[in-house]
Amino acid sequence: MKILETERLILRPFEETDFEAVHSYASVAENIEYMFWGPNNEYQTKEFILQSISQSKEHPCKNYQYASVLKSSKKLIGGCNLSLVGDDEAEIGWIVHKDYWKQGFGTEIGKRIVEFGFSELGLHRIIAHCDTENYGSYRVMERIGMRREGCFIEARPASKFSDKKYGDEYSYAILKDEWEAQQEISYYNSLPVIFDDFVDISNLTDGEIELYCIAKKPALPEKKWVPAYVFEICCNGSHVGELNLRIGYTDGLYYGGQIGYSVDEQHRGHGYAEKACRLLAPVIRAHGMKKVLFTNNITNIDSKRTCEKLGAKLIRIARLPKWHDLYKEGLQFVNVFEWSVDEDDQ
Numbered sequence: 053m054k055i056l057e058t059e060r061l062i063l064r065p066f067e068e069t070d071f072e073a074v075h076s077y078a079s080v081a082e083n084i085e086y087m088f089w090g091p092n093n094e095y096q097t098k099e100f101i102l103q104s105i106s107q108s109k110e111h112p113c114k115n116y117q118y119a120s121v122l123k124s125s126k127k128l129i130g131g132c133n134l135s136l137v138g139d140d141e142a143e144i145g146w147i148v149h150k151d152y153w154k155q156g157f158g159t160e161i162g163k164r165i166v167e168f169g170f171s172e173l174g175l176h177r178i179i180a181h182c183d184t185e186n187y188g189s190y191r192v193m194e195r196i197g198m199r200r201e202g203c204f205i206e207a208r209p210a211s212k213f214s215d216k217k218y219g220d221e222y223s224y225a226i227l228k229d230e231w232e233a234q235q236e237i238s239y240y241n242s243l244p245v246i247f248d249d250f251v252d253i254s255n256l257t258d259g260e261i262e263l264y265c266i267a268k269k270p271a272l273p274e275k276k277w278v279p280a281y282v283f284e285i286c287c288n289g290s291h292v293g294e295l296n297l298r299i300g301y302t303d304g305l306y307y308g309g310q311i312g313y314s315v316d317e318q319h320r321g322h323g324y325a326e327k328a329c330r331l332l333a334p335v336i337r338a339h340g341m342k343k344v345l346f347t348n349n350i351t352n353i354d355s356k357r358t359c360e361k362l363g364a365k366l367i368r369i370a371r372l373p374k375w376h377d378l379y380k381e382g383l384q385f386v387n388v389f390e391w392s393v394d395e396d397d398q
């Protein structure tokens with residue numbers, strides 16, 4: 053079984069000498085309040101360790117049971133597992149000694165085990181379940197990008213401290229595709245952007261069309277909106293369409309794009325959207341940006357063609373998250389195109 057590493061932890065197979073450290077959380081009611089098992093007696097903890105060791109030696113391994121060990125002190129502070137369900141799906145779970153709660157360890161462990169499942173085991177889907185009262189656990193699921201898929205009523209034993217017999221259960225999941233999109237979002241969000249103020253814009257023309265800046269919209273941090281320019285696209289002095297340029301990178305813009313365009317119906321078929329985008333290159337560069345994203349409805353062939361003619365690269369057909377405005381408007385998927393402004397328009 054492969055040893056995994058995070059910033060502060062080593063995830064390694066259990067060893068028989070881990071007994072004391074494991075028993076120090078597995079035998080404590082507060083620590084196992086929402087687990088199906090426990091509090092363990094010594095025999096049960098020893099059995100768990102022996103079973104984990106034997107599972108870690110199986111080829112192929114079906115249940116990856118990891119001990120979470122602090123790099124700094126070599127102290128074992130919890131465990132986590134990834135258990136295969138069928139060929140390309142797995143369920144994950146975690147436990148952290150209560151003395152180490154709320155320090156980000158659960159999130160750190162969860163992130164690494166999901167990465168292991170997708171990038172090293174090639175899984176398609178990863179799921180996790182927890183009691184609806186287990187805030188720490190479902191927050192870990194959300195922090196690592198999992199989606200709540202359902203809530204099952206009285207589907208599990210209630211908290212060990214509850215008078216009730218049954219508890220309700222949340223079910224979370226993440227697909228490989230969603231996980232990859234999240235890696236891409238982190239990448240774009242790390243790209244440089246310069247915004248001291250809106251730049252002065254004049255003479256944006258190629259001799260055929262002209263762009264006139266008709267609005268400069270400041271950022272709205274409470275809505276996570278970045279500063280944006282609005283341009284009118286004109287041909288021989290007549291209005292033919294509109295163009296928006298948003299300055300910055302955010303989770304929302306990965307799905308919505310930095311550039312949005314619309315050409316009036318009667319003026320379509322002349323490549324105005326593509327030409328207008330090319331005219332924006334100096335403005336994009338003035339804000340220190342080298343890459344911008346365009347997104348379009350997967351059924352919008354014309355918009356897709358515009359991106360292709362620009363030389364933009366289709367990086368993903370992305371599933372929209374439920375919080376995104378486009379999802380709320382009824383879209384489920386968008387094409388995400390990346391346009392490298394430096395390469396194409398120096």
Ligand SMILES: CC(C)(COP(=O)(O)OP(=O)(O)OC[C@H]1O[C@@H](n2cnc3c(N)ncnc32)[C@H](O)[C@@H]1OP(=O)(O)O)[C@@H](O)C(=O)NCCC(=O)NCCS
Pocket residue numbers: 083084085086087145146147148149152153154155156157158159160181182183186187188189190191192195
């Ligand atoms: C679930 C668990 C692994 C989280 O570990 P952790 O290292 O504390 O997690 P993080 O520090 O990454 O915190 C994640 C979130 O959970 C919250 N949290 C963690 N433990 C919590 C607790 N006991 N009570 C309330 N909130 C808690 C954190 O404050 C954070 O919330 P935020 O996103 O609002 O800031 C840990 O609470 C645990 O071991 N619980 C017992 C075992 C268990 O229930 N496992 C899951 C079975 S399905």
